[in-house]
Amino acid sequence: MSTDPTEAQFVKMLTFMKQPKQVLEIGMFTGYGAMAIAEALPADGKITSLDIDPYLKTWVEDVSKDFPEGAKHEIVVGPALDSLQTIEGKYDLVFIDANKAEYKAYVETLMERDLLAKDVMIIADNTLYVGYPMLSETYDTQPARRGFGDAVREFNAWVRDHPKLEQ
Structure with a gap:
């Protein structure tokens, strides 16, 4: 469920190497992975997390408000497939860690809606x-x-x- 510390550091390293401006996280849970990614973003980078649970949005926003990189984080609440129909932009990095049965649909939707930058890196957890x-x-x-x-x-x-x- 939650990104563990080793995985968070690995994703943080990939983020640092990629230097994306726009990151999409599908499945946030406690925000641990999102904050690891945020730490590695360039100054003008931004991470958007999709999560189904409104309580987690409130909780993550509360615990990250004093975190220096917390301002780079936006949370969209709703089923990921629905949220993917409402977001805009081109994502340089996508981290998928949500409903395993929907991984293919997530990537298909990202491609169909032209939400991926030309040189996007997609990281799919739990493969x-x-x-x-x-x-x-x-x-x-x-x-x-x-x-x-x-x-x-x-x-x-x-x-x-x-x-x-x-x-």
Whole structure:
């Protein structure tokens, strides 16, 4: 659910290397990943986070108000697929960590709405999803996760085969 410290530092490093002006985060939760990204943004950089929970918007805004980079962060509340229909701009970096079953739809919507900069970097979290995309059902220890694992496997194959994307 939440971006862990090692992952946050890795995404922060990628952000620093990319130096994006506009970042989109799909799935914010506690804002930990968003703040790591914000720390690595250039002075004129901005991160927009999409999250379904209005309480988390209020909470993250409250805890980040005294954080020097907090002013670079905007939060849009609603289902991500709906929010993707309302946002504008060209994003240089996209970090996806939301509903695993919708990853493909997120990227398709970003492409269809022309929201991606020419040299965009898309980071999709959980593409290994604790092994579920590769394991057969015989080895399921948590069968409820199978649907997400299958969706992630399908997303990975779609990205692999898409002529405009690479892994």
